[in-house]
Amino acid sequence: MTNAEHISEIATLDNVVSPDKVRLLQLLQTQKAAFLAEPYPSYRSRIDDLKRLKAAILASKETLLSALEKDFHYRSHDESLLGDIFSSLSSIDYATKHLRQWMKPQKRHVGVVFQPAKAEVLYQPRGVVGIISPWNYPVFLTIGPLVAAIAAGNRAMIKVSEFTPHTNTVLRHLLGEVFSQDKVCVVHGETDVAQAFSSLPFDHLLFTGSTQVGRHVMKAASENLVSVTLELGGKSPVIIDNNISLDAAVSRFIYGKTMNAGQTCVAPDYIYCPKNRVDELVDAIKTRYLAMYPSIDGCNKRTRVINHRQYTRLQGYLEEASNLGANVIPLGDVASDETSCFMPLTLITGADQSMAVMREEIFGPILPIVAYDNIEQVIASINENSRPLGLYIQSHDKAFQNKVLRETHAGGVCINDAAFHVVVDDLPFGGIGESGMGSYHGVEGFRTFSHAKSLFKRGRICFSDMLFPPYGKKIHDLFYRFFIR
Structure with missing residues (x-):
């Protein structure tokens, strides 16, 4: 046909x-x-x-x-x-x-x-x-x-x-x-x-x-x-180890989240942070965000959420999380605006799996912070869920880096960066499992x-017919003796 x-x-x-x-x-x-x-x-x-x-x-x-x-x-x-x-x-x-x-x-x-x-x-x-x-x-x-x-x-x-x-x-x-x-x-x-x-x-x-x-x-x-x-897409996590400077860590992943108002398939979706450093991390993100997007500019020069449908979806995540006991923290001095679909980066602490923001890909300027006790707990949590498109390790500890690399799956990984593996031309880009094929x-x-297309090419000389039937020839015995062992 x-x-x-x-x-x-x-x-x-x-x-x-x-x-x-x-x-x-x-x-x-x-x-x-x-x-x-x-x-x-x-x-x-x-x-x-x-x-x-x-x-x-x-x-x-x-x-x-x-x-x-x-x-x-x-x-x-x-x-x-x-x-x-x-x-x-x-x-x-x-x-x-x-x-x-x-x-x-x-x-x-x-x-x-x-x-x-x-x-x-x-x-x-x-x-x-x-x-x-x-x-x-x-x-x-x-x-x-x-x-x-x-x-x-x-x-x-x-x-x-x-x-x-x-x-x-x-x-x-x-x-x-x-x-x-x-x-x-x-x-x-x-x-x-x-x-x-x-x-x-x-x-x-x-x-x-x-x-x-x-x-x-x-x-x-x-x-x-x-x-x-x-x-x-999926939920791409950032993992912060307990020894790295939080100012340094934030400087490496925050633009991957704020660029395009978080509407990026490889944007960090949530952060694993050592339990004793969550408040310090919130302060570090606040400081860096305000430096990147000073309130003097208002929201006039900041990328918006694409449309009212997506804006409403994102606001719904925040409302549900707040109603279920999470702490919702909008950053900067410029508030969300429904008319123009502007949203500042908004942190969430105390979120859990009962909330849609922790179950569904966010695809917007919302960033939950999940407290953890040890790296085994983080690895188990990642492996219990769908394999992410990106995974971002913030650590200068080679043992920490290698443990996460070996024991988790993701479409791509950045160490001390986030999202920018996508624009490295010589790297393949793709997901695994529910994050892509x-x-x-x-x-x-x-x-x-x-x-x-495979091509197997012979010239004028060819010996393969020596193994053709009838079987039982001496050449067959020699072949089996040397090559089937």
């Missing part, structure tokens, strides 16, 4: 084929046909695409900053420059620098039994990949996967979040100037479009978003046996969007 026939069959078998599904299937069929006409784009073609993409981002920088500001009610231009623009350009630069090496066939060892022969792995484009990007970093989490997909020689359909319409418009125009629709296209729409998109027979699908939605995406993809990369960035991104 051809790709076109397969897509047509899917449309026919659907009980109700929505206009959105038909439109998406047509886009997919167009891209698949274009891919079959050029199934292995040259190195030069891929490099040209990446360079033109970089130039288009730079040319649209100010427009993107303005669009991001509108979508968030207000978003710090510095945070947009660092979190969306710089990270996107950095991923392009890194791929451009290393692509030639990534594309080379990888030589593999051939055992003596199979000599003379050669073995290689060829990295072949998968075809048409689907990318579902979220709202929290709508540029970087669209461009980052796209860079990996283009570097690997694919075509891409991108479903952008409905919560960032202004940024989406800029991205659609930007990408439309660089790529034809049959190479890269951007799809807008609400939940029904997202559902239709995730059910398409892509050659690979990457989703970034919540664990709950990730389950639905994976289920939809499985109907067409589409391989998936899921970049999810698969990884990308750097060479792992290239390989995620490639099929590793």
Whole structure:
């Protein structure tokens, strides 16, 4: 069955084929046909695409900053420059620098039994990949996967979040100037479009978003046996040891939490602090926060919570925690504002598992502090729950660091830092368990969007037929004696 026939069959078998599904299937069929006409784009073609993409981002920088500001009610231009623009350009630069090496066939060892022969792995484009990007970093989490997909020689359909319409418009125009629709296209729409998109027979699908939605995406993809990369989230803890300076520890993790108003999948979600140091930690965070965000600026230059729905959800966490006996501590001199969706960083002490703030991913400027007696207690607590996307160790004690590294699981770890492993281009980024499946960035991104095709190659000389039937020959006895032992 051809790709076109397969897509047509899917449309026919659907009980109700929505206009959105038909439109998406047509886009997919167009891209698949274009891919079959050029199934292995040259190195030069891929490099040209990446360079033109970089130039288009730079040319649209100010427009993107303005669009991001509108979508968030207000978003710090510095945070947009660092979190969306710089990270996107950095991923392009890194791929451009290393692509030639990534594309080379990888030589593999051939055992003596199979000599003379050669073995290689060829990295072949998968075809048409689907990318579902979220709202929290709508540029970087669209461009980052796209860079990996283009570097690997694919075509891409991108479903952008409905919560960032202004940024989406800029991205659609930007990408439309660089790529034809049959190479890269951007799809807008609400939940029904997202559902239709995730059910398409892509050659690979990457989703970034919540664990709950990730389950639905994976289920939809499985109907067409589409391989998936899921970049999810979860509750990423900070662990502070009993010997480190709290001022030093806070300086290492606080920006990972406050950047983008905590709306980052790898933001610290809560802190494990030695029981006798909790009050000292609260004071250290207060001091550092006020230095970073002085009240003289009010909230005029601070990133907002994305919309009223998310603002209400976060305020609900605080209200429930307070009603159940926790201590809620807003920081700074500027109060929350429902109209503009502004929230300051808010600490919680005395929280427990009866509270939603300790069970669900926070994804906002709320930071619970959990007191602990010993590191074994912390490790047991982490291992009893879903494996986090990030884990952040604040310690200069090598034994402490290694104990946590060996005895816990997480998608990624930072020691004396938090969240910034994501923008180290040569590190794979991905979760484990409920925090994700698969990884990308750097060479792992290239390989995620490639099929590793094994190649076993023989020349004119071949001795393998000596082991062919009829069995019982002397060569069989010698082979078994030397190689089966």
